[in-house]
Amino acid sequence: xRLVILDNYDLASEWAAKYICNRIIQFKPGQNRYFTLGLPxxxxxxxxxxxxxxxxxxxxxxxDIDPNNAHILDGNAADLQAECDAFERKIEEAGGxxxxxxxxxxxxxxAFNEPGSxxxxxxxxxxxxxxxxxxxxxxxxxxxxxxxxxxxxxxxGTVMDAREVMILITGAHKAFALYKAIEEGVNHMWTVSAFxxxxxxxxxxxxxxxxxxxxxxxxxxxxLMHVHNKLVDPLYSMKEGN
Numbered sequence: 340x341r342l343v344i345l346d347n348y349d350l351a352s353e354w355a356a357k358y359i360c361n362r363i364i365q366f367k368p369g370q371n372r373y374f375t376l377g378l379p380x381x382x383x384x385x386x387x388x389x390x391x392x393x394x395x396x397x398x399x400x401x402x403d404i405d406p407n408n409a410h411i412l413d414g415n416a417a418d419l420q421a422e423c424d425a426f427e428r429k430i431e432e433a434g435g436x437x438x439x440x441x442x443x444x445x446x447x448x449x450a451f452n453e454p455g456s457x458x459x460x461x462x463x464x465x466x467x468x469x470x471x472x473x474x475x476x477x478x479x480x481x482x483x484x485x486x487x488x489x490x491x492x493x494x495x496g497t498v499m500d501a502r503e504v505m506i507l508i509t510g511a512h513k514a515f516a517l518y519k520a521i522e523e524g525v526n527h528m529w530t531v532s533a534f535x536x537x538x539x540x541x542x543x544x545x546x547x548x549x550x551x552x553x554x555x556x557x558x559x560x561x562x563l564m565h566v567h568n569k570l571v572d573p574l575y576s577m578k579e580g581n
Contacts (some may be wrong), residue, residue, distance in 0.1 A: 343541060344405060344564070345543070347547075355361065358570055367542035384415070410426070423464065435501065437501070438503045441506055442508070443508055445512050446529070449506065450498065451490040451491075455528060459499075460497075467487065472488060474579060495533050505543060506540065506542050514551040522552060
């Protein structure tokens with residue numbers, strides 16, 4: 340497990356972006372090898388706060404991705420379980436997830452795997468915790484009645500099957516969750532802690548997120564930054580990524 344600590348949010352974001360760019364070059368992505376997670380149910384695809392709209396407006400429309408290579412769970416499918424099962428099959432048919440990138444909530448949930456979720460769970464319909472609903476209310480003008488209460492999400496087991504996992508954790512409000520993820524044992528009440536057992540996990544955080552960690556833990560991982568920074572040395576072509 341790696342813990343990469345940067346001074347602030349912007350530097351943490353920049354480091355993660357550079358790492359992802361290198362991994363894309365090395366991976367040589369092709370048809371049907373792109374996956375994203377989590378579309379809240381009950382929202383049309385063109386709703387401004389749907390996950391589909393968010394991904395297209397903030398990422399996909401700015402890059403040269405083929406729309407056929409973007410697979411987003413359809414929260415308005417007639418049969419939600421069939422939609423989840425089909426998503427798992429698509430991942431398997433594509434050869435699995437090479438790099439999973441995600442964030443966490445202050446309660447340590449990864450994707451929409453709320454506290455108490457099974458650590459071997461697969462893609463499914465999940466009831467959202469009240470803390471998650473309250474956190475999302477800002478996207479719906481503070482009106483809780485408009486916030487979805489359920490969501491489709493990849494499971495913890497689905498993410499654990501990825502060959503590599505990157506978790507982004509920034510801000511003092513997520514410091515306790517990072518502490519639970521790094522310094523305490525695996526616990527289904529803090530689903531992010533499951534990635535202690537993944538062979539290739541990278542936690543990327545800012546200084547504020549380390550406030551609950553022991554001083555010697557922070558010092559240890561900061562002492563490895565000369566190694567971590569080599570991971571983001573620029574690769575300019577597919578050829579260099581070989």
